[in-house]
Amino acid sequence: MARLEAACAQGGSTLFGAGIDPGFVADRVPALLSGMAAEIDQIRITETYDPSRHPVAEFMLTLGFGKEVGELNPNSADLRYWAERFFPAPVDKLARRLGVSLDKIELGGDIEFAFATKDLEIGAGKLRKGTISGLKTSTSGTGTAGPSSDCGGSTTSNALACPSTG
Numbered sequence: 001m002a003r004l005e006a007a008c009a010q011g012g013s014t015l016f017g018a019g020i021d022p023g024f025v026a027d028r029v030p031a032l033l034s035g036m037a038a039e040i041d042q043i044r045i046t047e048t049y050d051p052s053r054h055p056v057a058e059f060m061l062t063l064g065f066g067k068e069v070g071e072l073n074p075n076s077a078d079l080r081y082w083a084e085r086f087f088p089a090p091v092d093k094l095a096r097r098l099g100v101s102l103d104k105i106e107l108g109g110d111i112e113f114a115f116a117t118k119d120l121e122i123g124a125g126k127l128r129k130g131t132i133s134g135l136k137t138s139t140s141g142t143g144t145a146g147p148s149s150d151c152g153g154s155t156t157s158n159a160l161a162c163p164s165t166g
Contacts, residue, residue, distance in 0.1 A: 001056065001058075025045075025047060026045050026047055026090030026093070026094065027090050027093035027094040027097055028097070030043050030045055030094055031094060031097040031098055034098060040098075043094065045090070045094075047090070051065070051122070051123075051124075052120070052122040052123060053122070053123040054122070054123050054124060055123040055124060056124060057124035057125050059124070060122070060124040060125075061124070062076075062078040062079060062082065063079065063082060063135060064079065064113065064132040064135065065122075065124065065127060065131075065132055065133060066124075066125065066126070066127045066128070066131050066132065066133075067131055067132050068130070068131060068132075069113065069132065072132065074110075074111060079111075083107060083111060083137055084107065087107075087137050087139050088105045088107070088139040088141075090139075091105055091139050091140065091141040092105060092141065095141055095143060100141075100143045100144065101143050101144050102141045102142065102143035103142055103143045103144070104141065104142060104143075105139060105140070105141040106139065106140055106141075107137065107138070107139055108137070108138030108139060108140055111135055111136070111137050112135065112136040112137075113132050113134065113135050113136075114132070114133055114134030114135070114136070115130055115131065115132060115133060115134075116128065116129050116130060116131055116132075116133040117129065120133060
């Protein structure tokens with residue numbers, strides 16, 4: 001990342017990167033499919049991502065990958081950022097696409113961790129057997145669709161796990 005930032009600074013430019021998320025799987029596809037329903041009480045989305053080829057070690061370490069449970073501070077500012085801002089974003093985007101005004105977006109309890117069942121080599125480095133190699137969060141939103149109709153909400157479950165995770 002430092003090389004890209006330096007190149008942009010030298011050339012007086014910026015860099016924008018995008019993929020299928022956000023903006024496709026968790027909000028556009030469900031909004032499109034909702035057009036086939038006469039009534040919707042709840043939308044549940046499960047999003048799973050294999051980050052084993054993700055090259056940015058800082059991102060992976062922030063999420064706890066490669067750490068022992070005791071080394072991870074679940075209330076760290078970096079981890080809370082991802083749990084409270086990044087993962088809930090699809091819920092908000094989907095609600096807006098469906099014309100739902102959300103009253104609240106909530107995290108669904110504790111972050112659940114998975115652990116490497118063997119030593120792993122991933123894009124961000126090495127994970128030792130027994131260290132964190134996956135996590136699961138859930139986020140839900142409830143609100144109102146129109147003047148007098150209640151919306152049961154939308155839920156996303158985000159699971160990031162490297163292969164050979166127990």
